[in-house]
Structures are given as structure tokens and as C-alpha cells.
Amino acid sequence: MKRWAICYVSSENDxxxxxxxxxxxxxxxxxxxxxxxxxxxxxxxxNFFQVIEGNAITIKELFKKIENDDRHRNLFRVFNREIKQDQYDDYCCDFLTKYNQSEELNENYYLQFLKNLDHSSQTAVQNILKAFVD
Incomplete structure (x- = not known):
């Protein structure tokens, strides 16, 4: 069974x-x-930053739904490729709001999951993630 990963960034529509x-x-x-x-x-x-990984068919179908979700605009796919193994043990979500803006998203925590990506993908995601959490 092929494993697949997609990473994207987008802005909320409203x-x-x-x-x-x-x-x-x-x-x-x-x-x-x-x-x-x-x-x-x-x-x-x-703004949203997401990485999804799993069965290739499931991930591709989910991403089509995301692309058609009217809550997103300016969607930019960072990578879309087959992977040898999943980088994440499960699925986690985190967000900053007006109530917790003093808390920082821990960039290093999220970057640790990128170590098995090829160098160009690592660099692209690092740059986006740095801009995202700043």
C-alpha cells in the first residue's frame, strides 16, 4: 500500500x-x-499550515476536499509525494488565538518530523514554518 504526504499552507476565507x-x-x-x-x-x-500523510488514495481524496473547501483561499501546496514511512505518530492540531498569543508555537518540535524529507522539501517547509510561527 502506497503511503503519501501532502503539505500545504492557506489563508482562511472569512x-x-x-x-x-x-x-x-x-x-x-x-x-x-x-x-x-x-x-x-x-x-x-x-493562516493554516498542514501536513497530512497516510494511504495514497485517502490522502489524495482528502486534499481534493480541502482544495474545494470554501474556508480556504490562497492555497499553496508545498509538496505532494510518495513517502517511505510516516513522520507523525498520530494527528495533532495547534493554534494561536487572541487568547493565547503570548504562547509560541514550538517551531523545533514541528521541524523534528521533517528529518526524513529530501533536502529541498525540508528547506521549503522550514522557511514556511518559520514565517508562520513568527
Whole structure:
């Protein structure tokens, strides 16, 4: 069974309320774990950063849904490729809101999962993630 990973960044289409983000993250985590999808979803200041990995067919179908989701705009795919092994043990979500902006998203924690990507993918994701958490 082919394993696949997709990483993307996007902006929210409309300003979402914090409780909508919490509901979205809860649903996303529950659905992805039920479908054996691992990865990470980050949200900060109206922007999303996500890595999804799992069965190739499942991941490609999920990404089509994301592309058609009207909550996203300016979606940019960072990578879309077959992988030898999953980098994430499960699925986790994290976000910064007006209530926890003093907390920082731990960039080094997320970067540790990129070590098995090829160098150009590592560099691209590092640059995006640095800009995302700053």
C-alpha cells in the first residue's frame, strides 16, 4: 500500500471565531485519526499550515476536499509525494488565538518530523514554518 504526504499552507476565507477553529480542529483530528491519517494542522493569525500523510488514495481524496473547501483561499501546496514511512505518530492540531498569543508555537518540535524529507522539501517547509510561527 502506497503511503503519501501532502503539505500545504492557506489563508482562511472569512475571519473565523475561536470556537469555530476549536470545533474544526476537533473534527479534523477525530476524522483523520479514524481514517489512519497522521500529520499536523497549525493555525495562526488567519493562516493554516498542514501536513497530512497516510494511504495514497485517502490522502489524495482528502486534499481534493480541502482544495474545494470554501474556508480556504490562497492555497499553496508545498509538496505532494510518495513517502517511505510516516513522520507523525498520530494527528495533532495547534493554534494561536487572541487568547493565547503570548504562547509560541514550538517551531523545533514541528521541524523534528521533517528529518526524513529530501533536502529541498525540508528547506521549503522550514522557511514556511518559520514565517508562520513568527
Amino acid at each position: 475571519r473565523m471565531e475561536e470556537n469555530h477553529i476549536e470545533i474544526l480542529f476537533s473534527q479534523t483530528q477525530r476524522n483523520n485519526m479514524a481514517n489512519d491519517i497522521s500529520g499536523i494542522l497549525l493555525y495562526s493569525q488567519g
